[in-house]
Amino acid sequence: MSDATVYVVDRVVTRPGCARKFIDTYLAEYAPGARSRGMTLRDVLVSPPIWFDDQSNTLTITWSMPSAQAWWEMTWKGRPDPTLGPWWDTIGELVMERTRSVAAAADDVDRLCDV
Amino acid sequence: MYSVTRLLDVAEGASHRVLAAARAGAAATGARQQLVEPTLPGVRNGGDILVHLRFDTEDQWRSVETDFAATLTDPTITHVNGACYSGDASRTGAQAGTVYRALLLRVLPGTDTRIVARFEDELRLMPRYVNTIAAWQLSRVAEPVGTSEWTHVFEQEFSDVDGLMGAYLMHPIHWAVVDRWFDPECPDVIVRDRVCHSFCHCDTPVLG
Numbered sequence: 424m425s426d427a428t429v430y431v432v433d434r435v436v437t438r439p440g441c442a443r444k445f446i447d448t449y450l451a452e453y454a455p456g457a458r459s460r461g462m463t464l465r466d467v468l469v470s471p472p473i474w475f476d477d478q479s480n481t482l483t484i485t486w487s488m489p490s491a492q493a494w495w496e497m498t499w500k501g502r503p504d505p506t507l508g509p510w511w512d513t514i515g516e517l518v519m520e521r522t523r524s525v526a527a528a529a530d531d532v533d534r535l536c537d538v
Numbered sequence: 539m540y541s542v543t544r545l546l547d548v549a550e551g552a553s554h555r556v557l558a559a560a561r562a563g564a565a566a567t568g569a570r571q572q573l574v575e576p577t578l579p580g581v582r583n584g585g586d587i588l589v590h591l592r593f594d595t596e597d598q599w600r601s602v603e604t605d606f607a608a609t610l611t612d613p614t615i616t617h618v619n620g621a622c623y624s625g626d627a628s629r630t631g632a633q634a635g636t637v638y639r640a641l642l643l644r645v646l647p648g649t650d651t652r653i654v655a656r657f658e659d660e661l662r663l664m665p666r667y668v669n670t671i672a673a674w675q676l677s678r679v680a681e682p683v684g685t686s687e688w689t690h691v692f693e694q695e696f697s698d699v700d701g702l703m704g705a706y707l708m709h710p711i712h713w714a715v716v717d718r719w720f721d722p723e724c725p726d727v728i729v730r731d732r733v734c735h736s737f738c739h740c741d742t743p744v745l746g
Contacts, residue, residue, distance in 0.1 A: 491708045501723065508722025523724045525714035538705040
């Protein structure tokens with residue numbers, strides 16, 4: 424089993440005009456706790472790169488962790504926190520839809536699967 | 539097959555006595571397979587003693603249920619989680635496992651049946667990718683016992699403890715695919731209650 428960087432990707436389609444407020448709230452309220460769980464913020468991408476006031480934006484927020492073990496340690500710290508899941512509900516008014524996925528670099532896939 | 543799984547929380551110092559009583563009770567049931575073992579370090583909400591019985595039919599269990607329940611009335615048994623369920627196991631190869639594991643979980647009431655089916659399909663994918671699973675069974679619970687109204691039991695025989703704590707945990711099929719159903723941060727989450735993750739040694743095949 425080899426270490427390979429693991430990425431957690433939040434893809435958020437914001438309600439029209441809400442992209443900037445979502446990012447500000449996410450960075451102020453969510454990011455500090457994520458960092459304390461061992462996550463490193465890599466990117467906050469805005470598509471299209473315009474602060475629309477009457478249309479949705481798609482945000483792609485990428486975090487990294489140094490290994491699958493680190494991913495588990497992140498979850499083991501986060502799962503017992505009863506406020507973490509509900510936090511996403513509190514910003515629901517800014518969000519039309521969202522997904523969270525876990526990814527790795529193509530070159531690391533074989534190593535990650537060789538457990 | 540009709541299966542009965544019980545996870546016993548036992549007061550400190552009483553494990554040996556309860557273990558002996560539970561083994562005697564299990565033997566008296568005449569179950570086709572009987573496993574009564576102390577759980578291993580690393581269980582989560584998994585009890586101190588794991589009991590697993592497999593009967594050919596539900597009627598066989600019902601005929602001994604009351605007597606077996608009486609063996610679990612020791613006051614040092616502080617809590618019991620468990621389930622009764624039907625189903626057959628699948629073996630992935632000739633090799634028998636040395637560690638039996640049971641996961642009890644509760645899917646949120648009202649979850650769309652198509653979502654539940656997709657969740658179950660993804661759990662069934664795991665043995666295809668995790669080669670330390672010697673046998674497995676995914677079952678819907680007929681009769682839950684304990685903290686939650688458990689809806690599913692996911693059982694495996696693993697090659698050894700490393701096969702469970704290493705390969706099973708660390709394969710991407712687990713953390714990048716299946717875990718999202720359990721992750722309160724993911725919009726796909728359908729298992730919010732604390733699960734029971736319990737495992738113990740097994741000297742002979744338990745599943746099937």
